[in-house]
Amino acid sequence: MAQVLERNTESLSKYCYNSWQTRTLHALRKCRTAALGGHIDRCNNPSCHRLHLSYNSCRNRHCPKCQGHKKEQWIQAREEELLNVPYFHVVFTLPSALNRLCLYEPKNIYALLFKITWQVIQDFASNHKFLGAKPGMIAILHTWGQNLSLHPHLHCIVPGGGITQSGKWRSAKSNGKYLFPVKAMSKVFRARFVASLRKELEPQTKDFYESLFKNDWVVYCKRPFLGPAQVVEYLGRYTHKIAISNHRIKNLDNKSVTFSVKDYRHGGRKSLLRLSDAEFIRRFALHILPKGFVRIRHYGILSSYHKKFTLIQLQQSLGRVQLKERKPLQHQLCPVCKKGKLVTLTTFMARGPPGYWMEKLRKQSNK
Structure with a gap:
């Protein structure tokens, strides 16, 4: 790079x-x-x-050389906060129709993505039909696709349960094998995001708002992790990841850059993509976040406020997670x-x- x-x-x-x-x-x-x-x-x-x-x-x-040490420090801190419960990986993706706004209003659009995502998770969790408890969430913003195109999405780690009003832990349905219905979350996510766009940003054309409802918005909930140890491995891969790391760059010649890409639509098939220096730098610059913007956020029972009290009590009642000793x-x-x-x-x-x-x-x- x-x-x-x-x-x-x-x-x-x-x-x-x-x-x-x-x-x-x-x-x-x-x-x-x-x-x-x-x-x-x-x-x-x-x-x-x-x-x-x-x-x-x-x-x-955003530097490919400077993330290893920070990543390890962050992971070790998160290990101390793990609960002995199933965890789910939920991804909220913005449609390509919003890419233009992401270019000119990145701070507002990305902040709105965090806000609406937490609202959706919180409201589904508070519904007694699904959980009836207060949840928690760690959200990590990624803005790129494999070919460095603009593809804003939020990776969310959600514990399989929450705290009831009486202060007791309530597990997710089906013994932690199921969180919330993704099709319902997708519709609520789209409706609330568009409604907030109308209120908080400069008015757009009627056709623009209508275009946002033409297709379903992607909300994907992966199967639960096999255990808390898997959560730590996942966090290690995603937290301090940048748009492209040096090991993906395979060749530099004739003012062009050749790098490896995965096509997830075809089973993760690998191929090489060649771009001119100008196009490569332009695409990389799309993913430089606004100054001071926080891309990893904690909510609910995993927020800094609850870590001092609620989280410690939950770890005592649910049992501590046994993890392998990490090297210093x-x-x-x-x-x-x-x-x-x-x-x-x-x-x-x-x-x-x-x-x-x-x-x-x-x-x-x-x-």
């Missing part, structure tokens, strides 16, 4: 819809290069004491001895490391 951006440095702004997207692309281009400065670390293992020169990462959430984070481990931790000795700006430290590094490499 950085190579593609670097060879198009002068023209990045041409492929973006706003200055924030341009700034983000430049941050990704400079990631882990001298342009962002760096630091010199030393291993604290007495038998090693190796010096290591590292350039700073951009820490941008490796980001500060010495890559040479694999035992010591790296301790920062000095930092430097874009001008480069001080000559004193460069001399030490040269001597070390000559040994």
